[in-house]
Amino acid sequence: MFWMRALLPLTLAISLFTPAAQADRARYAAFVVDQNTGTVLHSRRSQAERHPASLTKMMTLYMLFEALETGEIGLHDTIRVSAHAASQPPSHLALNAGDRISVEDAIGALVVKSANDVAVAVGERLGGGETRFAEIMTLRAEELGLTQTRFRNASGLPDRRQVTSARDMARLAIALQRDFPQYFHYFDMPRFRYNGITYRNHNSLVGRVDGVDGLKTGYIRASGFNIVVSAERDDHRLVTVVMGGPSAAARDAHAEELLNAAFSALEHRQDSRLFATLETPRINPVRQQMLIARDVASLGLVAPVEMGSASDAPPVQIELRTPDETTHLREDEPRLSLAESGNWAIQVGAYLDALAAEDRIEDVRPLAGELAAAQGMARSVDIGDRRLWRARFEGLSHEAARQACATLTTAGEDCNLIAPGR
Missing domain, CATH: 3.30.70.1070 (Sporulation related repeat)
Known part of the structure; x- marks a missing residue:
């Protein structure tokens, strides 16, 4: 049967693992959708409330692209860095108060380095202050159909009131590509160079996994490791969201699994009516699974300090089974x-x-x-x-x-x- 063939790739991928632990189920969510058709290929707690961490910067970039489109600002204009922006914890460019950064460099810093100081500087430039900018972001998000999302800052740094869902983050990813195709190539940057320093993209799937051309990663303690991935193969463009990963390695591996399984399912599908629309997700043909954490201790990873992350982010650790209902x-x-x-x-x-x-x-x-x-x-x-x-x-x-x-x-x-x- 078709759906059994569609499950095979993901089943085989899972068999390659020796599970060290299960992810924190309280934070986990996942969503895969075909952007061109609205077909939901995988949905797991996709409407549950989650913290976006630096996925927030996708909205900051949406607002910046919109300002470029309307002529409010130009790619070669510069943005002044305030003392408040310069004081933001890592990840950052270590900008000083009074520094100026071009808009194009700001885009690269947000996409690749996920610089918190740059995010705040952009918010202050476009909104007259970060708090006001967050209010505008929330209103614009509502207009885009992000019904479960509320922003409180421009960077994604910890704020318990800053929430979203996996489905909302997929909607935002789709809006970025749909509304600003002329700027979408920035999400495909493997690296960014500024002041003589080259930074590598936190999104390890870019340039490594077939068809992946963006978008964004994020981490704070409250969220776990998040990622939104856009990928195109043949006539299908998929957006995949994974939230609450126990490590960057496990998150990336799971996102890659979901992408490959979803593309395989689409290749073999016989009737699109087997799938639900974006508005009414059903049980899908991709094997629904809990996120499996790899034993990353042997990889020699350092403590994560990235994106919307406080400077005292916890070391990588493997969590044993989390109680579940x-x-x-x-x-x-x-x-x-x-x-x-x-x-x-x-x-x-x-x-x-x-x-x-x-x-x-x-x-x-x-x-x-x-x-x-x-x-x-x-x-x-x-x-x-x-x-x-x-x-x-x-x-x-x-x-x-x-x-x-x-x-x-x-x-x-x-x-x-x-x-x-x-």
Whole structure:
């Protein structure tokens, strides 16, 4: 079948890993969309609230490109650096108060070096002050359809009120290429040279992965490692967003996996109706998986200090399994007592893989209010020489289970009522 062939590349890629740990699920989100058609190829917590870190600078650049387009500023004009801009922590160009930087150099510094001092200087020049500029950024983002995004600064440095979602960041990436194709080539710069120093692009996929021509990376403690990638192969341009990676290496590897699997799925697709539109994402043909962290200790990486990052960013570390509402539990393991909440359950699918069962639980839970407090379980059962994982919601009263199944069935989802003890 088509969808099984589409899953093969990603499945093979995963088999090459020896997982050292799982990513921090509280921060993880991913989204892949075909820019030309709006076809969603992968969606994982894509509308959950996340911190953008230096993905913020994509919006700063959008505002700068817009000012260039309207003639408010020119590529060869210079921007003065204030004391406030010069005081920003790394990543920066170490500019001093009173320095001036050309607009074109500012673009390179934002894209490649992700310089916080330059971002603030741009914001002050265009908005009359960074706070006011952030307000304008937010209003413009709303006009572009970024409904979950609020900006509080121009750089992405930590602010708990500065939030977005993976889907919003994909929308912004699409807007940048659609509205300013004449400036989009800046995102494909492998390096940037300023004052005799050459800086390499933080986006390691640029120039290395087939078709990748941008866009941006970001990191702060609250966000984990983020990336937005644009890539074009044949007639398809894909935008891929990964947020909450445990390391830059794991983030980049996962983004590359998703890109390759999505392009492969598009090559083999037989009917575009199998996919959902950008507005109504469904379960997709790309294998939905949790981000797998590579053991990066052997790579000799230094502590990350990049993009929207405080100067005291933590060292690279591998995080062990993070508690999650969905739990693996074998049939022969003792069950939790459900006396207080009820002994009924519903089953919404059976899969060859525990992660697929977990993903199904997460996809279905928002569709029925009765499932909000239910316990999601990926339970294994051996049938002959094959092990299946059953996606279930447990701890329900009979009425709640019956109503949840009725709601899901009306929505076109499979659901079976499971009596106590079964």
